[in-house]
Amino acid sequence: MSPPLLEVRDLRIRFFTEDGEVRAVEGVSFDLQEGEILGIVGESGCGKSMTALSIMGLVPEPGRVTGGEIRFKGRDLLSMAPDEVRDIRGKDIAMIFQDPLSSLNPVLKTGFQVAEPMLAHQRADKRRALARAVELLRQVRVPAAEQRARDYPFQLSGGMRQRAMIAMGLANAPSMLIADEPTTALDVTVQAQILDLLRTLNRETRTAIVLITHNLAVVAGLCSRVIVMYAGQIVEEGSVFDLFERPQHPYTWLLLRSVPRLDRTRPERLRSIEGLPPDLIAPPPGCRFHPRCPFRIEPCFTEPPPLQEVGPGQRAACWVTMRRAHEEMGAATLLDVRPGAGSGVHGPIREPHRG
Amino acid sequence: MVESGSAPLVRVENVSKHFPVRLGATLKAVDGVSFEIRSGECLGLVGESGCGKSTLGRLIARLIPVTSGRIVFDGIDLTRLGGRRLRRLRRDFQMIFQDPFASLDPRMTVGDIIAEPLANYGLSRGRARDRRVQELLEVVGLSPSFVNRYPHEFSGGQRQRIGIARALALQPRLVICDEPVSALDVSIQSQIINLLEDLRHRFHLTYLFIAHDLAVVRHISDRVLVMYLGKIVEVADSGEIYAAPRHPYTRALLSAVPLPDPRKERRRSLVELAGEIPSPISPPPGCRFHTRCPLAEVPGICSEQEPPLEEKEPAHLAACHFSDRVSAMGALEPPGDGPPAAPVAGEPPPRRGTLLTDPSPGRPAPGA
Secondary structure, three states: OOOOOEEEEEEEEEEEEOOEEEEEEEEEEEEEOOOOEEEEEOOOOOOHHHHHHHHHOOOOOOEEEEEEEEEEOOEEHHHOOHHHHHHHEOOOEEEEOOOHHHHOOOOOOHHHHHHHHHHHOOOOOHHHHHHHHHHHHHHOOOOOHHHHHOOOHHHOOHHHHHHHHHHHHHOOOOOEEEEEOOOOOOOHHHHHHHHHHHHHHHHHHOOEEEEEEOOHHHHHHHOOEEEEEEOOEEEEEEEHHHHHHOOOOHHHHHHHHOOOOOOOOOOOOOOOOOOOOOOOOOOOOOOOOHHHOOOOOHHHHOOOOOOEEEEOOEEEOOOOHHHHHHHHHOHHHOOOOOOOOOOOOOOOOOOOOOO | OOOOOOOEEEEEEEEEEEEEEEOOEEEEEEEEEEEEEEOOOEEEEEOOOOOOHHHHHHHHOOOOOOOEEEEEEOOEEHHHOOHHHHHHHHOOEEEEOOOOOOOOOOOOOHHHHHHHHHHHOOOOOHHHHHHHHHHHHHHOOOOHHHHHOOHHHOOHHHHHHHHHHHHHOOOOOEEEEEOOOOOOOHHHHHHHHHHHHHHHHHHOOEEEEEOOOHHHHHHHOOEEEEEEOOEEEEEEEHHHHHHOOOOHHHHHHHHHOOOOOHHHHHOOOOOOOOOOOOOOOOOOOOOOOOOOOOOOOOOOHHHHOOOOOEEEEOOEEEOOOOHHHHHHHOOOOOOOOOOOOHHHHOOOOOOOOOOOOOOOOOOOOOOO
């Protein structure tokens, strides 16, 4: 197999706030292969967006990458000189954001904004860049592309704006596109079209995509591999089929069972995940999920579980794993999802340990 | 489940809300809608942004006045009511808002926020009011010791619980929930949905549940109402509307919802809608959906004649000239597929929450 397009190794990001150091991302490592679509899922504050922003060098103040490597085509972006990095970002790596209205310049015409990355990297003169912008708008299925290129962003609908953003991202034919919640602000029918577009573009241009989202369903259709993050760390990684059909981390397992689904008989009651995500200034010792985990056992309180192989191509950071939770703790018939409920080690009523 | 014969708590009769936008032009946010909310039911209201669902919720909450039509609450016409009589009736219908960050006054303590409705209506005072506030906090799953804290000290889910406690303070009969979980994280969403269900059974509440998430709406609602461009296009029991929609727009919406299942996603067929939602300032003539509808006969009846919202099957209303052709648009993923990972297939229905004091009748099976 050819070397990965992107290798992230032991990435650490901290925010230096008045209240203390927020450990937003801690020890995240993953690869992205050429042409692959990788999903990173998790709830707000899990570190998924910060991981993406660090690749672009866009971690906002008072945050800082405090350790690790981000190797793109074998070269570490974090140790490169700023102008070397600028040659890569926006050209070989592009990023699109959740809210296309606030990421587009309101006083510049859409066509010019799509052309701008080409001008910035001297890949075309202005006339040719503008012509190519119209072509790109057409490629992302914007109807009446010549006309729309002359429009300002406010004249476009939300879906059209997101298409324009994607066109801008594709302007320099990047080998990698990072899409951070690209459909979260859109209506469900428009979301379906944008996801379809990303899938088609990936097939046609072989651009690798990192899709960052809180929505498991969005990941299911688009991605071949998925990473689940919780409290700044990767808790599970695997092929989309393994992850959805044989999740091994209790967080992944519970997350999949806590959303109402149109394709299932309506359950009497949703499973919930008790409690709240931890404060990352003082994360809990041991496994960061243990205060909310129904299957926790003794080591979970004190020793952080390593991310280890749980099946071919699947890794999970859990001392128990769902295989054991099913076999020994009757996970399938577990009614009480309160912390510690299934473990048999701690009574179901017992309060979670405090740090 | 509420028998179809049970008395409506709210009757919405031909209600419109038009906003003036510029000289002569009006935006028809809600345009001639009629339906009822039955006592004790949870009525879901879905549609995409700009369809008028939130405006309709605010009209029923009497936060804004109607342009025309009547809203009859428990036999009393709200639209003609004002002053003290409206104020007295308002106790009976309360609202829960989407944004738990914007809907709580940051300078008030949690205790004051929840006590405010009680104070406004001169209900209980002193020690009794404090007790009531603490009781309400417990009811929504918060510690009574939180009374002296401020909203910023709480997470989104906890703030939504505070908003729910405030809405319940006056013991309303109808609660209008406007996107109550859409700003919340997945793991918190299910907590709030379960809480809302518990409260409904415990206090015999009636809900109007407004949301854009079709899966959430199906989960919580007995009946569902679908809106498009200021009009109601379909109303039916929630099992029925998802299993056999009779309006092409509902069908398209359902086909667009991504499923958290990689195999089903890979064989999904999307009903493509042409173009974009037209402006509610100048909605298309005839059926408002005809410009995007895959079934429309244009030019023809669809662009000329507005289809009435009528019964296509018992208790199933749709506003479409060709509602009998909707089933030919392709089958939806049948519900009820067990997950491939065998251990979970036999999961028994989880036990009801501890909040439930009386054994309420269960919900109907989907499609029943």
